[in-house]
Amino acid sequence: LNTKPPEAVGTLLVVPFAHPQGCRTYLVADPVSKQALALDVHLDLVDDVAERARSEGWKLPYVVDTHTHADHPSGAGTLADRFHSTRIAHELAQHVGVTRHPSDGEILHLGDQPVTVRHARGHTPDHIVLVTDKALFSGDTIHIGGVARTDFLGGDAGQLFDSVHRLLADLADETVLFPGHDYQGRGQSTLGQEKQTNPWLAISDRDDFVRELTANPPPRPANMDDLLRLNREGIDIPDTVSAEEAVRLVEAGGASSVIDVRTGAEFDAEHVPGARLVPLDKLAQRADEVRATAAPRLLLCRTGSRAAIAKKTLAALHVSGLTVVDGGIEAFRNAGGETEKGRDRMSLERQVRILAGALSLLGVGLGAFVHPGFLALAAFISAGLVFAGVTDWCGMGLLLAKAPWNQSSSENAENAAAAPAACAASAPTAGCAASVPSSGKVIT
Structure with missing residues (x-):
């Protein structure tokens, strides 16, 4: 503002x-x-x-x-x-x-x-x-x-x-x-x-x-045809988009508008080529990176749950033009979308299930052999899973996302290279600006 x-x-x-x-x-x-x-x-x-x-x-x-x-x-x-x-x-x-x-x-x-x-x-x-x-x-x-x-x-x-x-x-x-x-x-x-x-x-x-x-015309703006239709017809960008429509948008040149909100480790294991990694727990600090992408901005996670949370977070930061890819990257792949695969990594949802199960077993074991009060741990974990299912918000998942093994080895270098483009792109690569004429010299 x-x-x-x-x-x-x-x-x-x-x-x-x-x-x-x-x-x-x-x-x-x-x-x-x-x-x-x-x-x-x-x-x-x-x-x-x-x-x-x-x-x-x-x-x-x-x-x-x-x-x-x-x-x-x-x-x-x-x-x-x-x-x-x-x-x-x-x-x-x-x-x-x-x-x-x-x-x-x-x-x-x-x-x-x-x-x-x-x-x-x-x-x-x-x-x-x-x-x-x-x-x-x-x-x-x-x-x-x-x-x-x-x-x-x-x-x-x-x-x-x-x-x-x-x-x-x-x-x-x-x-x-x-x-x-x-x-x-x-x-x-x-x-x-x-x-x-x-x-x-x-x-x-x-x-x-x-x-x-x-x-020498510059590259066409990303998602140009869809933006023209939206601007002429006054159509609102939908809250969710099908995996098939997401594939169409990406194949039409919109890969740079894919915002992947999973962990870095999940991104390394499989991602849409050209997508931008902005993990869910870093959205507030990196909202300008999302703003710098062309709408409609496709929010992507594994199944769609974290992307829905990301949409609410970004909307509170006055970022618009957001749509959640229904079914996440799994549905995107099944719909024929191209993905790049790296070293297989355990998904965040699977980590949550393993940790929740382990803590519940620990609570039951300690309650049986040490003190009955430890049964409260198992009850607390069970209540947390019910809460996560009802609200689609998982605190354990957000904590695990910050763990070192869930970070991407390439994330810092990739984002450091990408950040200047938001404010310092030169005219030849800008969406609506012409390149500098071959005969022209700028006087400064």
């Missing part, structure tokens, strides 16, 4: 929200009328945006999506429902639930303050940007040091060139740039600064721009 005071940009106030995926969400408010709009709300950030708007005493007449997002789930519908806001997107987006489709040059009013909508084709045909007296909220047109990619969703590099240069011609160099993404932890720039340092803006010939932009 961004707790910094709102930044005054011209006559309006701006509160930015940064997501580990590199996405940017904004609240833009008029301090006099206390009317605000929310822009490009990531589903994970809905609670943060709502809490901040309420804490500032802002009404929220508008919730805006600059375009159909392909790399993350939109929270526009969820936030608009909470505040009874008007949802805004271009008519070409065809989003279910959008009630206002502004044309180029149409003005939204926050109190007496105008916010101008500009149609900016290029990244997508439905793309719009918002212009205030001192700021440009550029969505996926101009990024800090880059521009948007145009190789999917009907994007057009020539149209992006036209849109970018129209904005540069119409707006002053002092205009503050608030992009829809930044993958290197930067918050804002100015158009004047971008003219000096952005290699894409240095290309003045349209044909050269198109040739450079289309030459």
Whole structure:
């Protein structure tokens, strides 16, 4: 949650929200009328945006999506429902639930303050940007040091060139740039600064721009087709997903969205190739790693029980887009899903059964031969097993998960390598950013 005071940009106030995926969400408010709009709300950030708007005493007449997002789930519908806001997107987006489709040059009013909508084709045909007296909220047109990619969703590099240069011609160099993404932890720039340092803006010939932009497109965002369907149709991500559907998602390129919440030892024994290991007992410390993956995020364990607990834990940490793989990795394998197997390790559930049985036998033996009071141990273990069966929560299992033999020998190295990607990914590998042009040199 961004707790910094709102930044005054011209006559309006701006509160930015940064997501580990590199996405940017904004609240833009008029301090006099206390009317605000929310822009490009990531589903994970809905609670943060709502809490901040309420804490500032802002009404929220508008919730805006600059375009159909392909790399993350939109929270526009969820936030608009909470505040009874008007949802805004271009008519070409065809989003279910959008009630206002502004044309180029149409003005939204926050109190007496105008916010101008500009149609900016290029990244997508439905793309719009918002212009205030001192700021440009550029969505996926101009990024800090880059521009948007145009190789999917009907994007057009020539149209992006036209849109970018129209904005540069119409707006002053002092205009503050608030992009829809930044993958290197930067918050804002100015158009004047971008003219000096952005290699894409240095290309003045349209044909050269198109040739450079289309030459080496980055990889497609994970789960893109499913995210487009979710964002257009306003469908909620289900609480559970069948093993067959999980196999389809993984085979379509979504393996990086599989969050395996088993122990490291179980992961070493068998796992989905490309899955991320985040053990159940470490979820709170590593929630940002989950946020950095693309939704829908598939929570996986052996049978589905621990994944259900993980979903509740992550939801309490405002992580959304979660779905539990029904039946766990066993069902996934039986449904034809690919898994990698290593050295066979004893499952956590089996360890619980062995330890519970051993402690019960110990209690009975000590009760018979030492003192009857030891029978309470057997009774306590039995009661614990009943409790675990009723509540689907097993304290013994959580304790065993921390045991040294249940850790993965590769977990620390793997996660150390993966962590920087959340905030420091370079533009060439970013979901919606174009690669650096071969002829461009960034001036710093």
